[in-house]
Amino acid sequence: MTVHADPQAGQAVKAADRAHVFHSWSAQGLIDPLAVAGAEGSYFWDYDGNRYLDFSSQLVNTNIGHQHPKVVAAIQEQAGRLCTIAPGFAVDVRAEAARLVAERTPGDLDKIFFTNGGAEAVENAVRMARLHTGRPKVMSAYRSYHGATSTAINLTGDPRRWASDSAAAGVVHFWGPFLYRSSFHAETEAQECERALAHLEQTIAFEGPQTIAAIILETIVGTAGVLVPPPGYLAGVREICDKYGIVFILDEVMAGFGRTGTWFAADLFDVTPDLLTFAKGVNSGYVPLGGVAISAKIAADFETKPYPGGLTYSGHPLACASAVATINAMAEEGIVENAARIGEDVLGPGLRDLAERHPSVGEVRGMGVFWALDLVRNKETREPLVPYNAAGEANAPMAEFAAACKKRGLWPFVNMNRTHVVPACTIGEAEAKDGLAALDAALAVADAHCA
Template identity: 50%
Template sequence: MAQNSFPLSIKEFLNSQGETVGVGSKEAEAAEQHARSNDRNHVFHSWSAQAKINPLPIAKAEGAWIYDYSGKGYLDAASQLVSANLGHGHPALVAAITTQLQRVSNLNPAFANDSRGELAAAIIDKAQGEFSHIFFTNGGADAVEHAIRMARKHTGRSKILTAYRSYHGATGSAIMATGEARRHGNPTTDGDIKHFWGPFHYRSAFHAKNEQEECERALQHLEDTIDFEDDVAAVLIESVVGSSGVIVPPEGYLAGVREICDRKGILWIADEVMVGFGRTGKLFAYEHAGKTVAHHNGPEQVSSGSELSQQHCTEKILQPDIVTFAKGVNAGIVPLGGVMMTAAVKATFDDTPYPGGLTYSGHPVACAPGVAALEVYEKENIFDKVAKQGEEIIEPRLNELVQKHNSIGNVRGKGFFWAIEFVADQDTKAPLGPEGMAAFGAAAKEAGVWPMVSGNRVHLAPPLVTSVEELKFLLDVVDAAATEADKAL
């Protein structure tokens, strides 16, 4: 591998007291031991069997890199949990937080706040479609909770439909909306959430021969589910499925969801928590579905494909009714999420109070770096860069890996958001076992990449500021690590 200009190691770091500590010194060793001891003795970790984990303490994070206490660097291949869109310690975000702390460091959300208002106005201005207001939350799960509540209040209906391959958060209704296995083991906190199969041609639930057939059958299945469930308030879907596999919907699917929702008087809630703010090369991932969609104006009983239906259609901007977001809104530097809604949804609560709120809704120290992040995204042309490099660098290299490695069955994604699915057999698509995935992970870390391994998949979601040189390094390491996974076949 050619010599790289980026730092694969560090010589010093700042400890929790702000003191400079040299890597390899007794002070560094003591600091690591202290961090590890406190973590193991007192910190309860998410989604984990507590006695079976041993988290790596991190001493420093900068740009696209994280560093342990020995000084070893790892390219952050998942932007932590797909949230550090502008990497670590971006100076514009640090400056925005510093300035805000000197002005207003905390505020009851009943007050107006300039940072919160500016962020809301900027997002609404940049988003495709006609939106009116934003309700700010502490994070993505909160945003989903409130989006569900708003949809029910707006429509007067109870049921929410979500896909089986989905993750929407770990709180009450959000974990019930989650379709993947992490829902299991939780009490049924919301029995009015029902699931359906979304499109995924590689592992099709519809025995489809191609992407177009997968799209058509998935849409028919969704409409059938709506009809058989009845009393449906909203369809809640990730614009690109995230934790459950990085699945980009086939062309026409989101437009089809919009058309069905319009005919049925149902809201479309787009979960953009993971993919919003440039992750796929657009502000929001639903924007990849196009600018406009046919809007049905005729009687509900007319089928969407009939001649009469076409006569009762007009063009409208393709947009959801509600959008949930978090993570990338301020590049994950502090917790922040939100619910963006149309004027029609907002008007439901013009004269009737909204039955919900949060102490930290639109916290000024969270919103200020959000404003700064939007400025960085635009000034540095981040979204276009992500789209271009995803198409010209990441996609072709990953496609090569499918041909090169017998353990890789499928690659898919968009922008800086990709999944590599490892299999024990490319024909049967049987998932690669834990031994092979562990071999991949160990090889990647040894080479200086911290991967996100999820079951038999590796998700690639590096910071949007990752350089071309760093991207090529990442892909080289993935290639080499996949060779180790091959050995497990």
């Protein structure tokens, strides 16, 4: 790839952005967004000629890497043939995208409702669950993220919810398993699993099982820390849902489509939900697309009565064309298998080696190309490197760490006291090792804050 510097063009882009673009999750006057000139594979670059190894996959969505030629060509071809058509029509590319997704989802999740992204997928999954059960409440975990639309943000279990939490969305939060920072005083994975399931069932009992439509969980929690559930937990939730007639929703928006070294994270736990939400990796974010995979039982509810929901751009042809090309390329090029191998042979061992050598690394969690380093001030006490939801000066250690990564040509995914290692599923061994070397150097900055 050729990177050309053009600072003047970059300044013009930055000026136009600052004049007119309103950025998400930001205090508009306090941000300084990087002007990006281009991207390819595992890298993107700015107008000053600085190239960055993308260890964030942007928002953990460019699973197939930047500018994959087969996906770009598919979008171009579809644009020349049929740019858009209303969702009520049968279209070849929409049907093929649905078939390819359904072919890979677990169990009988064979009907696909397309949305524009993950939050809308969650909104519609919850709507389906409420209509199916006739019940109002939905349960979700603290340490979760499900999107920023009305219901999805109330389901979310991190501080982004607080400003929009109406306390009237019918949401009940509970604690999920997380042994490293256990809410249940557990000492083993088996204890954590048992106690987390007991806590969930007790919460259901006190809320009234007959009032609960659904439980929604990220199969592997993403933004809140790449939290891999202990063996038996998801199967236990499935049993609890069956016991009380509750719909089980798995949110695979971040974990799906190769991120864990499998097509879906649910494959790792041998569990089938009633509804499964997806987005991001289905087409690497090249064109906005998400969806809900629906079980036969719930799909049957709408055989003779209309489903009361829809979107103008549901199953948009350009988005579906990019999904078809992405899924086919992932299958033909062994991209899911590559993610598994890189995780097993390179990232896992490399990150555990960093944990051995750096006092700031408290725990390493993950699989495939889906990892997190829990950064701490003290390994014994497990005090986080920065306080929960830290901002400003309190967040300085993490800001310094992120700056050190970027200085070394690595673009990190940093959230609270964690850095997530989430490169493209297509990343090569040499690139992954380059990223680990940059992390190694940057962690010295975090080490300086350790007790």
